[in-house]
Amino acid sequence: MEEEKYVLHGAKTLGSLQKSTAGKQLYDALVRHSHLPEAMIDAHTQEKISYKALLETTCRLAQSFQKCGYKQNDVISICSENNLNFFCPAIAAMYLGMIAAPLNENYTKGELHNALNISKPKLIFCSKKVLSKMLEVKQNFTFIKKIIILDVLQDIDDSESLSNFILRNSNESYKNFRPLDLDCKEQVAAVLCSSGTTGLPKGVMTTHTNLSVRFAHARDSQIGHQTIPGTTILTFMPFFHGFGFCTTLGNFIVGLRTIMLRRFEPELFLKSIQDYEVRCILVVPPIALFLAKSPLVDKYDLSSLKEIGCGAAPLGKEVGEAVVKRLNLDGLRQGYGLTEATLAVTLITANRFKPGSSGPLVPLMSAKVIDIETGKSLGPDVVGELCFKGDMVMKGYMGNIKATRETIDENGWLHTGDLGYYDKEGHFYIVDRLKELIKYKGFQVPPAELEALLLKNPCIKDAAVVGIPDESAGELPAAFVVKQPGKQITEIEVFDYIAGQVSSPKHLRGGVRFIDEIPKSATGKIMRKVLRELAQKMKSKL
Ligand SMILES: Nc1ncnc2c1ncn2[C@@H]1O[C@H](COS(=O)(=O)NC(=O)c2csc(-c3nc4ccc(O)cc4s3)n2)[C@@H](O)[C@H]1O
Numbered sequence: 001m002e003e004e005k006y007v008l009h010g011a012k013t014l015g016s017l018q019k020s021t022a023g024k025q026l027y028d029a030l031v032r033h034s035h036l037p038e039a040m041i042d043a044h045t046q047e048k049i050s051y052k053a054l055l056e057t058t059c060r061l062a063q064s065f066q067k068c069g070y071k072q073n074d075v076i077s078i079c080s081e082n083n084l085n086f087f088c089p090a091i092a093a094m095y096l097g098m099i100a101a102p103l104n105e106n107y108t109k110g111e112l113h114n115a116l117n118i119s120k121p122k123l124i125f126c127s128k129k130v131l132s133k134m135l136e137v138k139q140n141f142t143f144i145k146k147i148i149i150l151d152v153l154q155d156i157d158d159s160e161s162l163s164n165f166i167l168r169n170s171n172e173s174y175k176n177f178r179p180l181d182l183d184c185k186e187q188v189a190a191v192l193c194s195s196g197t198t199g200l201p202k203g204v205m206t207t208h209t210n211l212s213v214r215f216a217h218a219r220d221s222q223i224g225h226q227t228i229p230g231t232t233i234l235t236f237m238p239f240f241h242g243f244g245f246c247t248t249l250g251n252f253i254v255g256l257r258t259i260m261l262r263r264f265e266p267e268l269f270l271k272s273i274q275d276y277e278v279r280c281i282l283v284v285p286p287i288a289l290f291l292a293k294s295p296l297v298d299k300y301d302l303s304s305l306k307e308i309g310c311g312a313a314p315l316g317k318e319v320g321e322a323v324v325k326r327l328n329l330d331g332l333r334q335g336y337g338l339t340e341a342t343l344a345v346t347l348i349t350a351n352r353f354k355p356g357s358s359g360p361l362v363p364l365m366s367a368k369v370i371d372i373e374t375g376k377s378l379g380p381d382v383v384g385e386l387c388f389k390g391d392m393v394m395k396g397y398m399g400n401i402k403a404t405r406e407t408i409d410e411n412g413w414l415h416t417g418d419l420g421y422y423d424k425e426g427h428f429y430i431v432d433r434l435k436e437l438i439k440y441k442g443f444q445v446p447p448a449e450l451e452a453l454l455l456k457n458p459c460i461k462d463a464a465v466v467g468i469p470d471e472s473a474g475e476l477p478a479a480f481v482v483k484q485p486g487k488q489i490t491e492i493e494v495f496d497y498i499a500g501q502v503s504s505p506k507h508l509r510g511g512v513r514f515i516d517e518i519p520k521s522a523t524g525k526i527m528r529k530v531l532r533e534l535a536q537k538m539k540s541k542l
Pocket residue numbers: 194242243247308309310311312313314315333334335336337338339340342343344347358416418430433439442443444
């Protein structure tokens with residue numbers, strides 16, 4: 001029986017929680033905000049999309065899906081850098097109980113192969129930039145029926161443009177379209193990649209109920225970053241990642257004006273805040289460090305900025321305080337979240353700033369910190385594994401019951417693999433990571449994925465990858481390698497071997513170190529803590 005005294009509960013009710021599907025809530029929001037001229041602006045091109053255009057495009061795209069015979073639980077993937085049309089297929093899919101599976105556009109063909117094998121999309125929406133890569137990958141999968149290009153007006157060879165696909169398969173009478181009623185708790189809305197506490201990337205099944213809780217938080221002035229329609233928020237968070245995906249959907253729900261960057265570009269970032277009079281920005285810790293230290297910041301008028309949301313990786317208390325002081329803010333709204341729990345599960349709320357804390361538990365969720373030996377829940381100010389329960393917890397990993405059961409226990413508790421504690425006021429502090437996951441600038445770097453690639457190299461007998469601390473990036477992936485007897489390979493050859501197979505965040509920026517044996521426990525588990533300590537003593541030649 002759970003010791004109730006050490007289980008924390010967020011607010012049990014939230015006036016803004018709606019029982020309808022995420023698709024219906026998004027549809028209603030696009031209708032409600034259809035008078036607002038700017039839903040999203042591309043900071044690179046100044047192009048924009050209105051709420052009315054989002055409404056028409058998503059309804060006609062849903063009608064097109066229906067005309068072409070796509071149906072409930074069919075998966076569509078979106079593989080693109082942030083762009084104005086990124087969310088059109090995702091929202092249209094949610095109207096119909098289809099499933100949106102965003103993919104990192106920087107994935108190599110090998111990474112895409114793994115991710116596509118999980119979600120098995122019938123349709124892929126991609127940008128012109130990744131079209132050739134997607135066409136090559138498509139050849140290996142019979143389940144992919146079509147590729148549609150998001151950011152061109154004309155077809156390219158056999159791939160239709162989004163606008164032509166809609167024109168050919170729908171008509172002007174989109175006003176008769178309505179989203180379907182669905183079982184919100186069971187119906188999967190999106191599948192997002194995450195490696196979780198161990199192993200290779202998996203597909204996190206996020207349901208309509210999961211998103212509904214997020215939308216309730218977004219609407220609530222105590223939790224949401226901004227809640228007044230038309231308020232301007234800026235993001236460069238990749239839309240394929242839970243942080244960027246779920247916060248931007250929340251922006252549409254509230255009617256915000258989202259200024260979108262494809263990637264962080266210092267001058268464009270600062271100029272956009274100034275020129276669009278941005279009120280709120282969402283950042284990861286390396287950008288908080290930039291805001292704290294860069295001389296560039298003094299060249300721009302950032303006086304419109306009233307709020308900074310920061311998360312996805314640890315933020316040093318001193319950095320947060322430096323940003324607040326330099327930008328004359330009330331505080332920095334740090335949050336702690338994981339893809340497996342949809343978005344932030346602890347979040348600094350307005351006026352409850354505590355430097356170094358990731359904030360109190362969000363409404364509609366429960367939390368406990370457990371002793372990693374006994375599993376018993378712990379009281380305040382004692383470090384243990386963070387666990388969460390409630391309607392933000394994912395349905396599970398797609399097609400992977402074993403990994404799901406290893407992450408969500410029989411009582412519905414999500415075991416995060418993170419170490420932390422809460423203080424007497426219920427503020428949470430993340431202090432370390434039990435799990436092997438490495439975070440490079442907020443991006444996931446699953447050691448198991450790199451270790452599997454290293455072991456395929458004929459010159460390598462054994463290998464382990466750990467994260468080593470870095471002030472700017474948070475952690476850098478570093479490899480320990482045992483050479484095959486009689487084989488030669490250099491550090492740079494190992495670095496290049498990995499860099500040629502995976503996307504940039506996974507490159508071995510922490511270096512390569514050759515050792516005689518990988519330290520392992522009696523059960524064969526890599527002793528990663530030992531390796532992290534060894535990495536500090538053994539400098540890499542790279
Ligand atoms: N604040 C934090 N401090 C320390 N570590 C943090 C962290 N947030 C995530 N992490 C680490 O990333 C892991 C999860 O990685 S992940 O799966 O890629 N997902 C994420 O990192 C993730 C998904 S949603 C999300 C956030 N949403 C927010 C909304 C508003 C806001 O102000 C702040 C945040 S953070 N983060 C966690 O298990 C943890 O190890």
